[in-house]
Amino acid sequence: MSFNLLKGKRGIIFGALNDASIAWKVAERAVEEGAQIVLTNTAVACRMGTIDELAKKTNATVIPADATSVEDLTNLFEKAQEAMGGKIDFVLHSCAMSVNMRKKRTYDDLDYSFLNKTLDISAISFHKMLQVAKKLDALSEGASVLALTYVASHRTFFGYNDMADAKSLLESIARSFGYIYGREKHVRINTISQSPTFTTAGSGIKGFDGLYDFSDRMSPLGNASADECADYCVVMFSDLTRKVTMQTLFHDGGFSSMGMSLRGMTQYNKSFIDDNRDENGKIIYG
Template identity: 80%
Template sequence: MSNNLLKGKRGIVFGALNDMSIAWKVAERAVEEGASITLTNTELAIRMGTIDELSKKLNAEVIPADATSVEDLEKVFAKSQEILGGKIDFVLHSIGMSPNVRKKRTYDDLDYDLLSKTLDISAVSFHKMIQVAKKMDAISEGGSILALSYVAAQRTLFGYNDMADAKAMLESIARSFGYIYGREKGVRINTISQSPTMTTAGSGIKGFDGLVDFSNRMSPLGNASASECADYCIVMFSDLTKKVTMQNLFHDGGFSSMGMSLRAMTQYNKSFENDFKDENGNIIYG
């Protein structure tokens, strides 16, 4: 159901790949709420994914670009303003990839050249994107910029690897640039720390299925879906959140505030039932 929260607004969505992508869901909801948007991803991602399908559905032009390239980003903002007929009101950065994770390098055996690529793709690209937009004066007064993060920026989660470092950097960029852009242009910059979500990128992380299940058991509201994340993004793009900036906003069903839940503890105890019982069948705790 549309509430016209983004009626008349112009936006750019970075990172939609296929219908599993959070960025894909955000693009759909943005248009449903009255926005006009452009889509952008790398040429390889466009060939591998189904973004053309989304483009046709939403009547949104796709602009091929490498988000780590300042020149490409300049083209994205220039062409988007030309296509949409004015300055941009909101931007979503939904970009993340770790070559170390893909090559199954553990955190204590990272390839540092690959680490540089992880940071450049997943975090520094956010800084480049904002810096380009600011220098071009491409964002409207009071505009909203969002990036997608994860709780591994604050807590160690097995298998998340150097992406945790990238997310920590991403959140720091939002704070540092949020102060400058907010002070000078009233533009707000935030990150949304989403539940583990079964996307093409997320599925490459070691033990991801277990992480999704654990988070769901720990969270009083359960994991937030990609569609629910899209709803939250729309609110953050809208005029309802004009004074929210420099924040890392947890959208994880309460996971980030939990220590142990009944569901998680119950499952944990079950794992000992066959191995640690006394002669009377009682569970023995070490």
């Protein structure tokens, strides 16, 4: 169902790779709500993914750009305004990658050159994007900018590695830039802390299945899906949230406020029983 929440608005969506991407779902929902969009990803991702399929479906222009390159970002914002005929009303930053995680380097044995890449791609690119947009005056008055984050920026999660540091930096950039851009142009900058979601990137995290199940058991509303995240992004892009800025917005079914749920405790207690059975399934006491 469409409510025309983004009718007449222009947006840029970073990070759509395939139909498992949250950015892909956001692009679809934004267009359903009346928006005109530009899709962007690295040139390699554009070739390897199926972004052309999404562009055709949404009548979007594809402008390849490396989000860590100021030159590419400058070209992107200039060309996007030309393609859509005006300033940009909303932007989604959905860019994240850890070489250390891909190489299975643990947090106490990081390769620092890999760490620098993690921070540049997953967080500093957000600052570069905002700085380029501001210098070009590419965002309209009251525009809305979102980046996707995760609760590991606030709490320690085994295996999330240096991405936790990147997400912490990402959220700090949203606050610091949010103050400046909000004061000068009423531009809103927020991050959405999403539940574990079966995307191409998320599924590459070691032990992701267990993390997903644990989060789902702990959350009173269950995990938020990619489609539900897209709905939330659309609301944040709309004029209904004109005074929301510099926030980390938890979209996780209540997980971030939980200590222990009944479902989680039941599963935890069950593990003790399972650990104390012999090969025939009989409980061993003592």
